[in-house]
Amino acid sequence: MKEIEPFHIAINDPAGLASGIKKRSGRIIGYMCSYAPEELIHAAGFHPMRLFSSKSDISLAENHLQAYCCSLVRGVLEDSLAGRLDYLEGMVFPHTCDSIQRLSDIWRMNTDYSFFADVVMPAKLNTASSRAYITDVLKKFKADLEGAMGHSIDQANLRASICLFNRIRKHLSRIYELKSKFPSILTGTDLFAIVKGAMIMDREELADRLETIVHLLEGQAPLPSTGKRIILAGSICDMPDIYSLIEASGGTVVADDLCTGNRWFEGQMEEDIDPLEALTARYADRTVCPAKHSGNTTRGENLVSLAKTHKADGVIFAVLKFCDPHAFDYPYMKKFLDAGAIKNLHLELDDQQQGKGQLSTRLETFIHMI
Ligand code: SF4
Ligand code: SF4
Secondary structure: OHHHHHHHHHHHOHHHHHHHHHHHOOOEEEEOOOOOOHHHHHHHOOEEEEOOOOOOOOOHHHHOOOOOOOHHHHHHHHHHHOOOOOOOOEEEEEOOOHHHHHHHHHHHHHOOOOEEEEEOOOOEOOOOOHHHHHHHHHHHHHHHHHHHHOOOOOHHHHHHHHHHHHHHHHHHHHHHHHHHHOHHHOOHHHHHHHHHHOOOOOHHHHHHHHHHHHHHHHHOOOOOOOOEEEEEEEOOOOOHHHHHHHHHOOEEEEEEEOOOOHHHHOOOOOOOOOHHHHHHHHHHHOOOOOOOEOOOOHHHHHHHHHHHHOOOOEEEEEEEOOOHHHHHHHHHHHHHHHHOOOEEEEEEEOOOOOOHHHHHHHHHHHHHHO
16 A cells, blocks of 8 residues: 555654654654653654664664664664764653663763753552642643743643644554554554554654545455464564564464554553543553553453454564573463463564574464464
8 A cells, every 4th residue: 555655764764754853843762761751852852763773783872782772772773873863852761771870871961952851750550649640740841841942841732732633643543443453454563563653754744644534444355364373472573573473384373463564553542531530540551561560460451352342363472682681581471372372482682683594483383372
């Protein structure tokens, strides 16, 4: 579908995309984790841009980070130190996994972008005090952004950003819904391009583009469903090949539990209440990642429910090598899936992934088995 082409172009050349955005609106704030309050960044007048590693060889970052940090964190630091992120005005670091927290310190001491903020949201999200705490953190971040912009973020602007992000989330959810219902409607690679593109493209333009894609997909005659129904679970998926390898092995991705997927865009924010209250509810109530806590069984139950809702034949964990939160979480998640008789496979991936052959063999074996 030609309407998806701009998403492929965007994800293949994020620096080119950023330079176009810079020429139009100027100011770009980077982030790496889906706990970054994008709506506030946008309402302040900045462009929120999720950063992924350019997957270049790591050399400069070696001086600051151990080899046992995930390739996302190492790769983004390398890109920054090598000057590949000079289009950024600044960066925001939510308080999540250890690697991102350490990167935050290294970034503050070794880069000279004009804006820097830590957004220290609580790790426990289900306590009586967590909501008030999140609201205070958001207020502080808002003040930081206002200081950088030199003007205040008014309620109307923030509400408009919330409505825009709701529109984007609604369209992404609809695309996922259609993909689950009619898996052949979109290739996995196109789905990947849409969701990754949505994290970096101009948001106003994005909302319109997504709406067009939804209309086109809804107008298509339903295609026969092919392939075993797979759910991708884990941290960040920045590997389009995994979708095509799954398809070549006889599977098709029908849903995900990824922070570069459903966990990032699911749900809608309330538009008629105080905007900061709406933001607080979003970050307190969204599906948690293992760097946060919201009950001992929440994540396992969510994944089982996702698998049942989407009639999954199997779940594939795609976890970045050295991603501690997800590695520690995996045995617990597996227990839930095993108890529900849902077949699952664990893959350890790396941004510098070599040798697709072994990966392909494991996927083929798993998909033939389920
Ligand atoms: S998995 Fe959690 S901590 Fe890691 S980037 Fe995603 S939201 Fe942030
Ligand atoms: S992949 Fe894992 S270790 Fe790396 S930034 Fe995300 S949560 Fe942290």
